[in-house]
Amino acid sequence: MTLFWKILLACLVFSLVTAAKCGVLHSDETLVASPSSRNAFGNTFYSEIDVIDVDGPEPVPATIGAGERIVRAFETDCGTFRFTIDATAAPDLMEWAETELVPVVRQWYPKIVEMLPSEGFVAPRRFTLQFRNDMGGTPASAGGGRVNMNSAWFRRERDREARGCVVHELVHLVQAYGRTPRTTPGATRTPSWLVEGIADYIRWFLYEPEAKGAEITQRNLARARYDASYRISANFLNWVVNHHDQDIIRKLNAAARQGRYSEEIWKESTGKTLQELGDQWKKEHEARLTTPESSD
Ligand SMILES: [Zn+2]
Numbered sequence: 001m002t003l004f005w006k007i008l009l010a011c012l013v014f015s016l017v018t019a020a021k022c023g024v025l026h027s028d029e030t031l032v033a034s035p036s037s038r039n040a041f042g043n044t045f046y047s048e049i050d051v052i053d054v055d056g057p058e059p060v061p062a063t064i065g066a067g068e069r070i071v072r073a074f075e076t077d078c079g080t081f082r083f084t085i086d087a088t089a090a091p092d093l094m095e096w097a098e099t100e101l102v103p104v105v106r107q108w109y110p111k112i113v114e115m116l117p118s119e120g121f122v123a124p125r126r127f128t129l130q131f132r133n134d135m136g137g138t139p140a141s142a143g144g145g146r147v148n149m150n151s152a153w154f155r156r157e158r159d160r161e162a163r164g165c166v167v168h169e170l171v172h173l174v175q176a177y178g179r180t181p182r183t184t185p186g187a188t189r190t191p192s193w194l195v196e197g198i199a200d201y202i203r204w205f206l207y208e209p210e211a212k213g214a215e216i217t218q219r220n221l222a223r224a225r226y227d228a229s230y231r232i233s234a235n236f237l238n239w240v241v242n243h244h245d246q247d248i249i250r251k252l253n254a255a256a257r258q259g260r261y262s263e264e265i266w267k268e269s270t271g272k273t274l275q276e277l278g279d280q281w282k283k284e285h286e287a288r289l290t291t292p293e294s295s296d
Pocket residue numbers: 168172196199
């Protein structure tokens with residue numbers, strides 16, 4: 001055996017041992033930043049530098065006191081992805097976040113990354129989920145490596161919509177469609193109904209299908225257009241996946257991220273134009289909902 005093969009074998013054994021060890025989730029660190037760093041952090045809304053360095057100094061226990069941030073760090077997949085929960089604005093929600101939200105993020109962020117690949121793309125490895133008290137009526141938003149969570153809304157929805165809402169926002173972190181059009185001349189922008197439709201497709205049809213949150217019923221049939229965004233577009237995407245092309249989400253995502261989305265993709269993938277697909281989808285719902293024995 002040559003030296004090369006010996007080294008290769010040694011590397012393989014080492015990685016297998018490491019992988020086996022990583023089957024156990026690492027315990028989580030608690031980080032508390034100083035008031036001065038809080039000020040800097042607080043001013044960097046949507047910036048690219050707002051993820052706390054989990055490789056930083058030794059963690060110290062969190063306490064809820066004036067000027068201290070309530071932040072905990074977690075990881076998935078042996079540290080492939082690291083994320084922090086910042087509950088400084090809502091300390092009462094940290095326990096819920098740790099017990100209810102963190103397991104969802106650990107399981108679903110890597111899944112979403114796997115579902116939405118594109119050539120040369122590396123999904124954000126670090127991100128923050130931050131409770132905020134300044135979001136008005138917006139439940140949540142995502143950008144710059146951060147998911148912003150409206151504390152009041154999350155308190156109200158903690159046992160209902162809160163986790164699914166975060167799954168939707170995690171999709172936005174992975175989509176990262178905004179980068180290419182800014183940096184590549186001639187790149188196309190993806191319509192927002194499709195961006196939101198993909199996020200809600202993953203949420204309602206893959207993460208929580210039992211909730212049936214994106215159904216077309218008598219109540220919303222009149223509004224059912226393929227580009228009506230959110231749940232309705234999610235329903236349309238699910239129909240295209242089931243009836244025409246199981247791979248359509250991956251194709252649309254790659255095109256959107258690379259700034260080459262166009263309606264041609266629908267025709268190439270399914271043989272039908274986007275409008276034809278939208279019409280056929282709507283007709284099927286109309287037929288289903290207008291038969292005598294149907295109900296919503
Ligand atoms: Zn969204």
